[in-house]
Amino acid sequence: MAYKKTAKKYxxxxxxxxxxxxxxxxxxxxxxxxxxxxxxxxAGNKPKVGIEIMDESPSEWSGEFxxxxxxxGNDTAxxxxxxxxxxxxxxxxxxxxxxxxxxxxxxVEECVEVAKKVADSITVPLVxxxxxxxxxxxxxxxxxxxxxxxxxxxLLAAKEENYKTVGAAGALAYGQKVAAESSVDINLAKxxxxxxxxxxxxxxxxxxxxxxxxxxxxxxxxxxxxxxILLAALGQNDESLQMPIITAVSFxxxxxxxxxxxxxxxxxxxxxxxxxxHMEVSTAAACxxxxxxxxxxxxxxxxxxxxxxxxxxx
Amino acid sequence: MGLTGIEIFKLTPxxxxxxxxxxxxxxxxxxxxxxxxxxxKCPHISDEAKAKLSEATAPPMKTITVGKGSSEKKxxxxxxxxxxxxxxxxxxxxxxxxxxxxxxxxxxxxxxxxKKVSYDRIGEHMQAEGAIVKYCGxxxxxxxxxxxxxxxxxxxILYCSDAAVAKExxxxxxxxxxxxxxxxxxxxxxxxxxxxxxxxxxxxxAGTIEELYSLAETxxxxxxxxxxxxxxxxxxxxxxxxxxxxxxxxxxxxxxxMGYPSIVFANTLSDGDDYLQTALASAFVLKYAxxxxxxxxxxxxxxxxxxxxxxxxxxxxxxxxxxPKIYEFANPKSDSPVLVTVDFALTYFxxxxxxxxxxxxAWLMIPDSGGYSVLTSWAAxxxxxxxxxxxxxxxxxxxxxxxxxxVIPGKVAVLKGDIEEELPGWEIIVxxxxxxxxxxxxxxLA
Numbered sequence: 001m002a003y004k005k006t007a008k009k010y011x012x013x014x015x016x017x018x019x020x021x022x023x024x025x026x027x028x029x030x031x032x033x034x035x036x037x038x039x040x041x042x043a044g045n046k047p048k049v050g051i052e053i054m055d056e057s058p059s060e061w062s063g064e065f066x067x068x069x070x071x072x073g074n075d076t077a078x079x080x081x082x083x084x085x086x087x088x089x090x091x092x093x094x095x096x097x098x099x100x101x102x103x104x105x106x107x108v109e110e111c112v113e114v115a116k117k118v119a120d121s122i123t124v125p126l127v128x129x130x131x132x133x134x135x136x137x138x139x140x141x142x143x144x145x146x147x148x149x150x151x152x153x154x155l156l157a158a159k160e161e162n163y164k165t166v167g168a169a170g171a172l173a174y175g176q177k178v179a180a181e182s183s184v185d186i187n188l189a190k191x192x193x194x195x196x197x198x199x200x201x202x203x204x205x206x207x208x209x210x211x212x213x214x215x216x217x218x219x220x221x222x223x224x225x226x227x228x229i230l231l232a233a234l235g236q237n238d239e240s241l242q243m244p245i246i247t248a249v250s251f252x253x254x255x256x257x258x259x260x261x262x263x264x265x266x267x268x269x270x271x272x273x274x275x276x277x278h279m280e281v282s283t284a285a286a287c288x289x290x291x292x293x294x295x296x297x298x299x300x301x302x303x304x305x306x307x308x309x310x311x312x313x314x
Numbered sequence: 315m316g317l318t319g320i321e322i323f324k325l326t327p328x329x330x331x332x333x334x335x336x337x338x339x340x341x342x343x344x345x346x347x348x349x350x351x352x353x354x355k356c357p358h359i360s361d362e363a364k365a366k367l368s369e370a371t372a373p374p375m376k377t378i379t380v381g382k383g384s385s386e387k388k389x390x391x392x393x394x395x396x397x398x399x400x401x402x403x404x405x406x407x408x409x410x411x412x413x414x415x416x417x418x419x420x421x422x423x424x425x426x427x428x429k430k431v432s433y434d435r436i437g438e439h440m441q442a443e444g445a446i447v448k449y450c451g452x453x454x455x456x457x458x459x460x461x462x463x464x465x466x467x468x469x470x471i472l473y474c475s476d477a478a479v480a481k482e483x484x485x486x487x488x489x490x491x492x493x494x495x496x497x498x499x500x501x502x503x504x505x506x507x508x509x510x511x512x513x514x515x516x517x518x519x520a521g522t523i524e525e526l527y528s529l530a531e532t533x534x535x536x537x538x539x540x541x542x543x544x545x546x547x548x549x550x551x552x553x554x555x556x557x558x559x560x561x562x563x564x565x566x567x568x569x570x571x572m573g574y575p576s577i578v579f580a581n582t583l584s585d586g587d588d589y590l591q592t593a594l595a596s597a598f599v600l601k602y603a604x605x606x607x608x609x610x611x612x613x614x615x616x617x618x619x620x621x622x623x624x625x626x627x628x629x630x631x632x633x634x635x636x637x638p639k640i641y642e643f644a645n646p647k648s649d650s651p652v653l654v655t656v657d658f659a660l661t662y663f664x665x666x667x668x669x670x671x672x673x674x675x676a677w678l679m680i681p682d683s684g685g686y687s688v689l690t691s692w693a694a695x696x697x698x699x700x701x702x703x704x705x706x707x708x709x710x711x712x713x714x715x716x717x718x719x720x721v722i723p724g725k726v727a728v729l730k731g732d733i734e735e736e737l738p739g740w741e742i743i744v745x746x747x748x749x750x751x752x753x754x755x756x757x758x759l760a
Contacts, residue, residue, distance in 0.1 A: 001531070001569075001571070002524070002527065002528075003523060003524045003526075003527035003528075003563070003569075003571075003572070004563065004567060004569065005559065005563070006559070006562045006563050006566045006567035008562075008566075036551070036554060037558065038551070039555045039558075039559070102751075102754050132750070213663075214621075215596065215618045215619075215621045215622035215625065216435070216617070216618065216620075216621020216622060216624065216625060217621070217625075217660075217663040217664075217667070218625065218634075218659065218660040218663055219621075219622055219625040219626070220397065220625040220626055220628055220630070221660070223397070223600065223625075223626060224396070224397055224398040224630065227396045227397075227398060228396075228398055231396070255667060255671060256663075256667055256670075257666075257667070257670055258617045258618065258621070260670055260671070268430070268613060269613040269614070269617070270612065270613050270614055271614070274614045275613070275614045275617060277589060277614075278588075278589065278592045278614045278615060278617070278618050279617065279618045281589050281590075281592050281593040281596075281618075282592050282593065282595075282596040282618030282619060282622055283596075283618070283622075284593070285592075285593035285594070285596040285597045286596050286597070286599075286600060286622055288597070289596075289597045289600045289601055290600065301589060302589070304589075305587070305589040305590055305593055306593065308587070308590055309590060309593045309594070309597075312550040312551060313550060313551055313554060313597075314551065
């Protein structure tokens with residue numbers, strides 16, 4: 001007998017969504033095979049890696065991040081420019097941590113100003129993430145979408161509770177892209193995509209954020225959710241699940257014990273920042289192999305590593 | 315392909331003797347068909363029937379035992395490509411590579427690093443499981459390193475294409491179920507006889523998957539059925555492709571010649587880039603390595619990798635549970651609040667992560683509540699006033715407290731009255747509905 005290849009052909013295909021404008025615009029999705037299975041068919045666009053910045057100064061993160069970005073001072077726009085020039089991310093994810101009503105509760109106007117300044121100082125696509133407060137985020141996204149009309153940004157994200165405002169304002173009124181956020185559940189992901197479509201948002205304007213978990217912290221649910229989504233999207237040609245996936249890895253990977261514990265807490269574990277980076281690249285690699293078309297990371301080393309990873313896998 | 319319950323039933327004596335522990339032969343047959351019970355449980359089954367059945371139910375991918383005694387591990391034996399289809403069974407082993415070019419200091423350092431990274435995580439002990447020694451041309455040094463490394467009592471893996479040197483190496487580690495890597499089209503016959511002589515698992519490698527296949531055929535024909543594919547080379551995409559193709563040819567294509575475990579050298583592929591090594595090793599935990607080779611051992615690599623592996627290889631039908639006990643955060647004192655939640659691992663992770671984030675001192679009490687989410691456990695009566703009282707008493711937490719405050723999950727606020735009755739002297743506080751609100755809640759509570 002001789003070796004017989006068991007290639008798998010699928011009838012479905014992940015849709016393509018373009019974020020940003022001009023030369024630096026990125027297109028997500030487009031594959032008709034499992035992630036990186038270019039030996040089976042069309043592996044689509046290379047997965048994109050973006051870097052996370054905040055509307056507050058980097059010193060809000062641990063000391064080493066503050067040092068890394070010290071040049072930028074307290075200016076978010078300067079911070080954005082710095083990461084674009086120094087680290088060449090595929091996109092920048094600006095997270096409005098400071099908008100949280102339970103935190104600093106910055107006003108929407110203040111946030112819009114920051115978003116405008118950031119968008120004007122970069123050429124790579126902008127992804128805007130909220131404060132995790134549904135009502136505040138709806139308001140925030142609506143106004144940011146309006147102020148940045150024409151920039152083709154991605155709003156991260158619309159949830160079941162606020163998709164009407166975010167979807168209608170973001171995608172329909174102001175022509176931005178919207179990520180539909182569900183929490184590690186294929187049925188919720190599908191339902192939200194259908195609701196967004198019923199609202200009139202076109203498939204080419206929707207990206208999915210199906211949720212994440214750091215490795216070791218229930219990551220199996222993330223992996224199985226993505227496996228099932230891809231198998232349905234490709235194998236059963238389920239159009240309501242064919243949107244590309246963006247995963248905000250950094251939001252989870254930096255908030256677990258392995259990344260948070262100081263060396264004093266866990267003397268055996270060694271350098272805290274190193275641990276954080278390894279947690280981040282491990283989670284990001286797992287997500288990319290599971291099905292993410294874009295990942296958001298926080299540390300420049302993670303960005304560099306994941307770009308290298310993507311380039312060597314495709 | 316496997317037989318159906320009815321087909322298996324026809325092979326049983328059909329006497330309903332119950333000796334297998336099932337009420338009827340039919341019930342037993344159904345269980346065998348689903349893979350839950352071994353056919354051997356039936357004391358009356360004929361050898362002929364057994365042979366027929368084992369032929370039909372032989373898994374498409376072979377399970378191979380490597381290592382001996384405390385280091386004994388099983389690899390391979392997977393039946394599905396995706397964990398949600400059933401479950402993945404044998405975790406990929408993590409191995410550290412040595413060679414004869416290594417300096418004495420570096421050798422000692424690596425050995426000490428392997429010993430250092432050893433810890434428990436949710437009921438599983440984490441440490442490197444294998445040690446590889448690669449032969450690069452210095453035989454005496456190779457044997458010396460191997461001699462040192464074998465004292466670690468891990469799975470011994472020799473990587474040596476020179477059969478004469480390999481023989482001396484195998485002599486050093488005989489009776490440990492070692493792995494012998496390095497069989498290729500040039501040396502396959504000598505390597506097969508060595509593997510047979512020393513009962514080693516033979517690792518084969520080739521430039522293409524077709525050649526790999528024909529080497530596997532050669533080995534099988536010669537009676538060497540403990541094989542492992544070295545699917546890697548220097549090219550990352552190609553390694554990934556070979557790992558996927560071999561696994562798929564066995565599980566989907568049903569070709570048992572491809573049904574062997576695989577080994578991936580994340581260290582070679584990442585070429586000295588530690589971060590890339592972690593990224594690649596993580597990718598290959600998912601798809602589809604059985605042994606993953608690293609350059610060295612450190613907590614920063616081990617923590618994510620072992621965590622990911624533990625996650626992916628949990629049985630989706632059995633919820634992952636944490637050990638019921640009192641967990642401590644930020645050196646809690648006698649007046650710190652006691653939070654209580656269920657033993658479902660995911661709940662524990664989210665809640666403990668948020669307490670951690672709050673940086674507030676607190677006790678977290680986890681009773682045995684069946685491994686379900688808060689509402690499910692409550693509905694099943696496994697997270698009730700009496701369960702919580704029992705845990706308070708059994709754990710002896712009261713002796714450590716001067717102020718007795720118990721915070722219950724907001725979703726089971728209804729339990730408050732119950733618990734107040736069960737635990738006189740305690741102040742019962744209803745906590746937030748969502749874990750996310752814990753930091754704010756704890757800050758306000760203090």
